[in-house]
Every structure is written in structure tokens, then in C-alpha cells.
Amino acid sequence: MNKKSLALKISEELLEEIEKLDDSIANILLKIKRMALLLGDADAQNWIDLELRGYPQKFYFESLGNCKKYAIQGGRINSETNKYYLQSLPEFEAQASLNNNILTNLKLPNSISPSVSSSNQYERPGDTISSTIKNTMKNYYQHLENTKTNTIFYIKIFNSIKGAIHNYVIDTYLALQFGDLNEKFFDENRTIVDTFIRTQCPKAVDQLLALNDAAQKNEVEYLSHAMTSIRRILLTIADYIFPPSNVDYLDKRGKKRKVGPEEYKNRLIAYFEINQSLASSPFYNTEIDLIASKIDFLYEKSCKGIHSDTSRSELNLIVIQTYLLIAEIALIEKDKTDKSKIAGIPDSDLT
Template sequence: MSEKSTRIGEARSVAASLLDDLETSSLSVDKILMRAKRLARLMRDTDAQLWLDYETKGYPQAFGFHELGNCEVYAISSGRYDESAGTYRTLSLPEIEAKVYGAQVSLDSFSPVAVGAVKDFTEKRATEELLGNQIKLQRANKESYSSYKAIFVSLIAGLHNYATDMYLALELGDAAQDIFEGARNEIDSFVRAHCPKAAEKIVAINERIADDSVESRTAALTSCRRLLMTVADSLFPASDEDWRDAKGKLRKVGEEQYKNRLLAYMSERTDSGSNEAIIGSELEFLAARLDAIYEKTCKGVHVDVTAQEARLAVIHTYLFLGEMALLPREPLGNIDNIRE
């Protein structure tokens, strides 16, 4: 098991434990915060680490909540920041918990029996003043408890929202991994059986993407084009004879017309026009992007390919191979799709 897999597995366990603590446990909030910070560390979530550090130690007097990045939403939605007033609470969560506890102790220690037991005062005014002060103190304690309790519960809800989002993200990651693992097995089997030379191209593409420079990203997309050409060579070798598509249109299927050759292979193995159209549109989109990169590089024109664009193109290329892998191995005998 890789270090990343171990870390993600531990993060999943911590997220589940954190949710359990928030929903059922009587742990003090400082221990809950420590567990939340551990989750943020395992997830490499620097925004959460900063946010939780402020929740643990308190917020500075001059602070902009945009500094929390992705965790700004948790701080604001939990009531830490009052957008209408433009103010925020600086007390840490442990300090607010202590305020709640202190107010609770004061309420519990108030005894109506003790008030009623004042019988030795000879002055009526003194008795009324004592009772009035006791009532005011009790009211103040109730208001303090209610106020700090509401704030505390709201801030804890922010922690719960964060823990829930992290747990769901980890679950989604597992589901996506299972889905892609299944697709990867299909694609690997397809490549080994029908176009083993394509495996070398896939390895080369991965190495160039990992290099993460503009030149390497451009080279990776050029390799994606070569990969599709290699697959086309294996599945539908180039021919001087034109291929007639389902609409009766003649298409060139020479060496450079790899897209038409892939379309021909798909058409011969697809009995649904809608499926063929969907896969064909995916190929059109992918080929147009890769061909544009290839033509510019051939002319010596600089191509500024972002890391995101390169990754998406590589993913689309790989998923297209998955589409090809799911097609029947033998032609369906579609008489419209024949070579002239």
C-alpha cells in the first residue's frame, strides 16, 4: 500500500471518529479541535489548518476572513462573522465553552430555598433589595448561558459541516477510484490484446505530464495524438480505398486520417446510431484539440498549454480508449459501412 493510500485511509478513520465525537461524545472542545486539526493535516488542507488554529487560540483583532480560503464558508455560516454588522467574535472555541460552563455552574448554584430562608432581616427594604439582586443575577446568568450556548452550538455546527464534507469527499474518492479501477482493467486488457504498442505511448504521456513544464505538457498532448494513431493502426489499418460511412459519405482512411479510421472501426461494431454519434462527437472534440496542438508545434509556434488543459486532454484520451474497449470485438456486419 502506498504512503498516500495509507494517509487517505487514516484520514477517513479520523473523519468518522470526529463525526462520532461531535454527534455523541462528551469530549471537551479542545480535544475535538485537535482531532479536526489532525484531519486537516492528513488531507493536506492548509486553509482548514489555519481556520482551526484560530478556532483553538482565538482570532486577532484585525483579521480578514478571506484569508481562510475554502474554509471561509465554515467560519461565516457558523456565526463567527456577522456580515451585516461587519464584526466577528474573537474568543476561541475553548474560551466560549468555558463561558458556557461558568454560566451553567452559576445557574445550578442558585437556590430558591436559600432566598426564601432569609427570615431574620428586620428591614423590609433590605429583604426586597436582596431578593431583587438575586433575581437580577439569576436573569443575567440565564441570558449569559443562553447567549454563549447558542454561539457554542453554532460554531460546533461549523466543525460538523467541515467533518461531514471531508468524510463525503473521501467516500466520493473511493467511489471514483473503484469506477476508474474498473475502467482501467478494461482498457489495460484492450490495449494488451489489440494494440500493445499503445502501452509505450501511455507510459511516455504519463512521464511528460509528471515533468510539469509547458514543453512537456505540449509533448504529452502530441503523444496523445500519436497514441490514437497507434490504436487506429492496430484496429483499422490505413488504406488507399475510401470508407463509406452510415450516411453514404466516402471518407479517406489513409495513414493521417486516424480519426476516420477510428470512426470506421466504431461504426462496424455499433448497432445504435445514437451510441455511434456520442462516441463520434467525443472523438471529434478530442481530435480537434490534439490536431491543433500538433499543427502548431510542426510550424514551430509556441503553445501555452496549462496543466489543467493537459490533464483533461490526457484523461479524455484514456477514457476514449475505454469507449473503444467496450465495443464488440467482431464487426456486426453493417452493410452500409463498407470500403469502396
């Protein structure tokens, strides 16, 4: 079982445990911290650790990162005043339990024994007894009211923070389920793409490996290598699906497009236009234009020695977009092959 699968299993168990609360909140928090560790969620690890041991006198909730919203949801912090409770969640649990026990066992005294002697010569014994009973009753009801107020407070804040923690576990559970679904979906389609590249465009394998090596290194010259690799991959794919020609391609708008060896973008657009009925998106030309323009932009930046976090993130995005474009082509080619098998048409006769 990999880390994400284990984290998903733990999140399912946690939802049931939090809702039933058969275990102590401290043990539940430790389990949540373990789940956050498996997911590499540093913000959650920090937040849960503070809920376990309490908050310092001086604390900036911005340090909780993405988990600050849960601290606000649970009432741990007042977002308007920035005031917050210092006690740990297990302390709130213990105090709520203690006050509840006190409240349960709080009773009027079985007997009241007032002093019948008084320094006041005018005070009668009956008055002393009556006064004592009144004071005892007053103290009892005051103590009862204070205990009720404290019990309600501790239970309220405990349940509120517990609810926020429950929200975090639900959000994590849903994200993991969605990720698991996406992973299965991408695995299935990755097999199709891998088969397409291996059998139809084996030259692209070395280019993809070169792209991967370049993309792993966060240096200016490697960004340039990565852009070159992407360009070569698209050229290789275009050579297979729409070989270069000296004859211009007339698109459906009546515009002539050059489709020579270097016009890979026009050849890709022509391919999608011809196979429009099999394509999943009608905006293929916009997508190809976007990828091509990004390649040119990042290549120019890298050649000028411009390097930043933005360049790195843009590179990651264009790698994903390029892969998705290849996936679209691979699915079209698979669909064509499947249809030819059903119809008994040789692959060589397909256009």
C-alpha cells in the same frame, strides 16, 4: 491503510464524537486537524487551528479559502458586517459550562441580615428590613437574568460553530466515500484498459510512458511532446481497431470519409459507428472531434511558445479524456471477446 482510507475512518469516528460530544471540543478539533492534514486540506488546517486558539484582532476571512463558508454557517463571522468573535471554540465551551454551573447553583440567600440602625431618625427598623429584602430580591433576579442571557449566548454560539464543524466533517466524509467508490470503479476499469493495451496495442505502452514523462514537466517544449504523444497513442489505437485503407469509408449519413494512415480521427469515428450498439455513448463522434481539436489547439500553442496555467490544466483534461476514450474502446473489445467466448466464435471472425 493509505491516507485517504485513514481519513475516511477518522471522519466516521468524528461524526459520532461530535454528535455525542463525550470528549472536549479541543480534542475533537485536534482530530479534525489531523484528518485535514492527511487530506492535504490547508484551508481546513488553518480554520481549525484558529478555532483552537482564537482569532486575531485583524483578520481577513478570505484567507480561510473554501472553509470561509463554514465560518459563516457557524455564525463566527457576520458576512454583512464582517464582524466576528475572537474567542476560541474551547473558550466558548468553557464559558458555557461555567455559566451553566453558576445558573444551576444560583439560589436566594438563606438569611438576610439588614442593619437595624439608621442615621435617618424617621426610618423604622421594619422599613429597613423590607428595603433590604427588596434590594436582595432585585439583585438576585437581575443576576439570574444576566446569567441566563450569557449562558444562552455562549451555548448558542458554541453549538452553532460546532454545527458548522459537523457540516465540514459530513462533507468530507461524503466526498471520501464518493472518491472511494470512484477509485474502486476506476481501478476495475483500469485493469480492463491495461489488459487491452498490453495485449492488443503494446506499442502504446511506450507512448503512454512518454506522455506521462512529458506531462510531469511544466515547460513549453514538453507540452509539445505531450501533444505529439497523445496523437501517436490515438494513431496506434486506430491502427489496431480500424487499420488504414485506401478505400473511403461510407458513414451512416452517406458521407465518404478518408481512412488513410493519418486520418486517425475518421477511423476512430468509423469504429464507433460500426460498434454503435456496444458503445456507452451515442456522441462518440462529438467526443472524438473535441479531443482532436484540443490536441491541435494545444499543439499549436506549444509550438508558438505560449505557456500558461490554462495550457497546463487543458493538458491534464485532454489526458483524462484520451484515457476515457481508450477505456471505451477497451470495454467494447472486451464485450466482443466475452460474447465470442459464449457463442464459441473465434476472435478472428469478429468484425
